[in-house]
Amino acid sequence: MRLLGNIIWFLFGGVFMGLSWWFFGLMALISIVGIPWAKACFVIGQFTFFPFGKEAISRQMLHQKEDIGTGTLGFIGNVIWLVFAGIWLAIGHILSACACAITIIGIPFAIQHLKLIGISLAPIGMTIVDKEVADALYQKGEELK
Template structure:
């Protein structure tokens, strides 16, 4: 991890990123308890890790990144996102929006507020996305001819 990403991630955790990561983990636990929500729990844990250390990583559409559709990027993925939105997505998004508003008050907090806004969008509709490093995403864009 480059030094700047390491520093930003440390500041992120100190300024409250750990609490939103805990929110994602809580969503995962609640999904596991319902048993029916187990498929969403794994994704929530993955995004919790991304929420804990967002700098140097990015969320990409899986079908665009892999170059092919799968079960999560088609109709079942859409249905899964609707269920996720109803059960957990809206309250996680609200948490990220509140954190973004609090951090946007200062100039130093602006990069963190922007990260929370990106995470709020991801919280609303996460199925069909994949968390990859920024380098992987850039390399894939070049390979696909979308530089």
Template sequence: MRLLLNILWVVLGGGFVIWLEYLLGGLLLCLTVIGIPFGVQCFKIAGVGLLPFGKDIQDAPGASAIGCTLNVFWIVIAGIWIFLSHIALALSLAVTIIGIPFAIQHVKLAMLALAPFGKIVREMKE
């Protein structure tokens, strides 16, 4: 079922476009030394954005003050806008019954995009 939902996500839910946007954003951020930690987080979100079904986002053990500080910078500069775009996509997809699973994945991506530092992505067990 995950395979089917992931294929439909890539085709209908915008998964390929989301993956491409996060990938290009991460590459641009990695051009500067200061942007590398933010670029790495974009790559993490890109991986979830391409194939989100079957993945779970959890808090990393031992969150640090540096991660919290980087989350504040992330939220102020880009996180809130990325969060709002995922929420808008979720609301538009939730209008139809078929779009509800995709809307749930956009909400999951929105929460990760709001504060990605200190989060880890794991495969869910069947």
């Protein structure tokens, strides 16, 4: 089912948003200063091409440690990202979600676009994992509470 969802997603809009991520990655790469963001753009772009079966989670959650946050530099990096690229990618995902939500069949794709808005706005400190890994981490986090 994931394969079918990813193929339909890619053909009917995912390719455009994935290419948008790669475009911003190239712009960051060209600027030299943005090289750390460029790598993230290419990883998230690949995730945007085929999002079903994967999930974006906090690195802090992945490592289950209190001290692995983005910190001050990560926060500043996310603010810089938001100004130069994040807002534009988020707008793209919002418009794509609206277009997908027009039909009943497109609603799951609209929901996926809405999920991608969060990582569009603040990608530093996030990582992409398989859905099963994310579910196991969520379950483990609930057990620790």
